[in-house]
Amino acid sequence: MQVSNRLAKVNPSATLAMSQKTNELKAAGADVINLTMGQPDFETPKFIEQAAIDSINAGQASFYTQATGLPELRTAISHRIERRTGYHYDASQIVATNGAKFALYCLFNAILNPGDGVIVPTPGWVSYVEQVRLAGGVPQAAPASDGFKVTVDDLDRVVNDHTKAIIINSPQNPSGTIYNKQELTLIGNWALRHNIMIVSDEIYSDLVYNGAKATSMLSLDPAISANTILIGGVSKSFAMTGWRIGYAAAPAPVAKAMATICSHATGNPAAVSQYAAITAFNSDGSSTEKMRQAFEDRLNTIYPLFNRIPGFKLAEKPTGAFYLFINVKDAVTNLGYDSADSFAMDLLEKTGVAVVPGRAFGNPNYIRLSYAAAKDNLLEAAKRIEDFVTGSSTPHTAND
Numbered sequence: 001m002q003v004s005n006r007l008a009k010v011n012p013s014a015t016l017a018m019s020q021k022t023n024e025l026k027a028a029g030a031d032v033i034n035l036t037m038g039q040p041d042f043e044t045p046k047f048i049e050q051a052a053i054d055s056i057n058a059g060q061a062s063f064y065t066q067a068t069g070l071p072e073l074r075t076a077i078s079h080r081i082e083r084r085t086g087y088h089y090d091a092s093q094i095v096a097t098n099g100a101k102f103a104l105y106c107l108f109n110a111i112l113n114p115g116d117g118v119i120v121p122t123p124g125w126v127s128y129v130e131q132v133r134l135a136g137g138v139p140q141a142a143p144a145s146d147g148f149k150v151t152v153d154d155l156d157r158v159v160n161d162h163t164k165a166i167i168i169n170s171p172q173n174p175s176g177t178i179y180n181k182q183e184l185t186l187i188g189n190w191a192l193r194h195n196i197m198i199v200s201d202e203i204y205s206d207l208v209y210n211g212a213k214a215t216s217m218l219s220l221d222p223a224i225s226a227n228t229i230l231i232g233g234v235s236k237s238f239a240m241t242g243w244r245i246g247y248a249a250a251p252a253p254v255a256k257a258m259a260t261i262c263s264h265a266t267g268n269p270a271a272v273s274q275y276a277a278i279t280a281f282n283s284d285g286s287s288t289e290k291m292r293q294a295f296e297d298r299l300n301t302i303y304p305l306f307n308r309i310p311g312f313k314l315a316e317k318p319t320g321a322f323y324l325f326i327n328v329k330d331a332v333t334n335l336g337y338d339s340a341d342s343f344a345m346d347l348l349e350k351t352g353v354a355v356v357p358g359r360a361f362g363n364p365n366y367i368r369l370s371y372a373a374a375k376d377n378l379l380e381a382a383k384r385i386e387d388f389v390t391g392s393s394t395p396h397t398a399n400d
């Protein structure tokens, strides 16, 4: 049986693949520390769960809602965006979706004609490239020539007549880097000059550390804002990955096209999750702040531990999201591996620590690990990895 030509070009999610291998080892009894997943290790705050329970008890969660979400949810999202960025969207410009992932999928289907290009800076989140392909578009990789952030020079090298959009993700997965106001303004104006839409994925905007601030693409200039589609959601800010609520906030014609797709593709995201998300978006942010502080503490604890491992290079301490993106080229060479991929696989098999090879994010000499894990596990993982790299390791897999 043959799948479509379009699908033949699309790779499954690499982070999920590594995570699956990890689960297999776990099921076989191995002592595994899984640092692959991009999800907070906290439970959803109780008051948000309670809102969901209340909606069920009140009989509200049993029914279809508008395909783009309850008006109350879209208003809550609009208010939240305005509080954070100063930019106002009418609720009709908000499309609530099954996670930010589906907001992006839906968006690319709404804006791309076959062969249209989307500039995807590297390093970058695994799903962007495949989502563009799924929509019939052409991903245009733009390697950041200096560190993890692209400049307009990097963009000039890849833009062509078919380029329709550019994705900017700040704070960034996988590196935790944040674009500052000046860098965003240069990119915003560049996009306006080239008549290219900006997709600004700000899903990690609440998770910033050690005094850093995540400037929003929507806070710069009204002309840039009017040329931007904002992507966000509850997964990272409220520890709600399982609830699947994300959104796009977009200029009216794009929001309308997305609404049409949602109405045929998924209908509304689960009503019960929408009620939970309304409470999350309307909350005062104190539950997010508690998690943010825990992530900050973990980052400050583990950064020096990973930085001192021979052959591991961390450019600078990340300021956002919850990942370390580590250049392991020297360690890979010193230990005789042919790639960071085989290094990561052996690391998992011999020490039980699961990380994601950087190839998935466009940087094959790197590994990414998530510090959205208990501090004890992070300390243990750092020790196992250091022992593995320095040759003093005791294998931890297979039931020990």
Ligand SMILES: Cc1ncc(COP(=O)(O)O)c(C=O)c1O
Pocket: 038, 098, 099, 100, 101, 102, 125, 169, 173, 201, 203, 232, 233, 234, 235, 241, 245, 246
């Ligand atoms: C950069 C980025 N954007 C979007 C998402 C999707 O988040 P969700 O679909 O859980 O809302 C993720 C999840 O890992 C991400 O890292």
